[in-house]
Amino acid sequence: MDRLTLLSLGSINADFQVRVDEPPGCRETLLAHDLCRLSGGKASNTAYLAARFGHRSILLGRVGDDELAEQALGPLRDAGVEVDGVGRAAGRSTGVSMIMVPPDAKKQIVLATEANDCWDDAATDAMLACIDGCETPACLILDCEIPARVVRRAIQTAARKGIPTVLDPSFPDRFENDLLSTLQAITPNRSEAEGLVGRSIESMEEAANAARELQQAGAPIVCIKLSDGGCVLAVENETLHIPPGDVEPVDTTGAGDAFTGVFAIALLEGRDPREAAAWGVAAANLAVTGYGSQPSYQTREQVEQMAGGLLARATVVDG
Template sequence: MKPKANIVVVGSINMDMVIQTPKLPVIGETVLGGNYTTVPGGKGANQAVAASRLGAHVVMFGCLGQDPFGRQLLEHLQMEGIVTDPISVLEEYPSGMAFIPVTDTGDNCIVVSPGANMQLTPAHIAQGEDLIKNADVLMVQLEIPIETVKAALTTAKKHNVVTILNPAPAKALSAEIYELTDIITPNETEGMLLAAGDVRQALSPEQIIAGLQRLGVGKALLTRGGDGVAYQTEDGIGFVPACKVEVVDTTAAGDSFNAGLAVGLAEKLSFPDAVRFAVKVSALAVTKPGAQPSLPFRKDVDEFTCIL
């Protein structure tokens, strides 16, 4: 029997406003869209829910506003079986929100209003150190203050907990952040920005991963959408192709991948096997609309045959 994964997620919790649109607008353009829905989201919460649905014991650190969205989001996380004790509810700040147009082919873009997410501080991490100490894997992203990301990574490393940094939205990071990161998981755009400082500079997966290695991370992994995943191996670069599925909505594809990777590693899979497991998880996530509603359950992943 596989050991139960023990995951701590430190990150954002948002309410997503998702609107169907025939195309993504360009600068200055107004596009007439279709229906919209409100869906629980936020990179941190997405990863927490995804890991919980994959069978992990999940603890989440975050901040919400004391507003209707905040109450809905907290109740939703609790219904998903996530330990929410480290989540603070604040009177002075609204809950985070994201505005997401999605095309018929599943493409999207996202604008985030962080709200209470930016009030998650290193003090919150210090108060919950015992929870982090007992984890197998710590997951962080960049929709919260960078000093809090650093505090979480520092605490995890202090207790020999595996750290995964999903550097989204991408921004300049200190050498110390990279050195505290066991595994970094950018997409191609984020990887180019971090490795070269310029998304207009075309780099191969090998060049991006080599650039991330030079920054001091333990291992670099690059998600490439329909082209699968490139990842660092002892001998060079390994590739896992994407599963062939009908894409409905790519929202939370990256978050589901990160959760799958974390759960796989916590269950003591080898790194390549954990990557392959994560690819299956993300493939299922893009076959349904919405962020958290699309996240697959473990039974579905175990029964899914990845068609390559």
């Protein structure tokens, strides 16, 4: 397999994760246990996966000039991710994600974006120069947990360079829909898809309609990640449901990032979008079987083994 290049641009955080034995919000103060301090953030997680799958992985983003920066970057550096493209925001904290995992494994997150939102002209220009100077073939994996103006310029620069972009539109209100036609693919979850199309999505058919609407607005490939771990894929003239695997969830933290990262990797490797989506579903499903995001990510061999069975069970969805 050729070693390809994946650029991950977006949020870089220090994660503080705990387990709680009651649902968040049921009382003012909850007892927690199993505190973990981890590297996290959407860009960090996809960069970690790119390195784990054997490719050159370049992380782009912003951290603070504090001690939390090493918590965010150290594990990535150890995994082989190139972090020289990560800038430091003077006088600001590194982004912090505070994560509670209740008994049903469905995490709740409070995100303080901090340095992720601190992009001056020099930082933006340095990031764009990295994209423009990147060896191809390459792919840009991007999220919207950084300023919208930075997202726009990165997508436009990648398009001029001929680098395909796979976008995770979190937060959807930071994404401008006129950019859809410059993407290769977009991977919202259900709530993000609702934000993009401006209406609620309550059923598989409504998810399929939303996927087709985003496709008609310009995105060649649309994957809507479903809460059960499956996805709805709109590609060419076909809309498919790829079902989840049979797994026992422990913690859903980072599962959506696993989908986007592995999906982008599979597309860059030349796999058909249907197969790539099955790889994404498999990666997300395997991710929920462990605690934390990056520590729970599985190997290429495990993902490939599960993906084949999922693709065989895929069905066409009528809107």
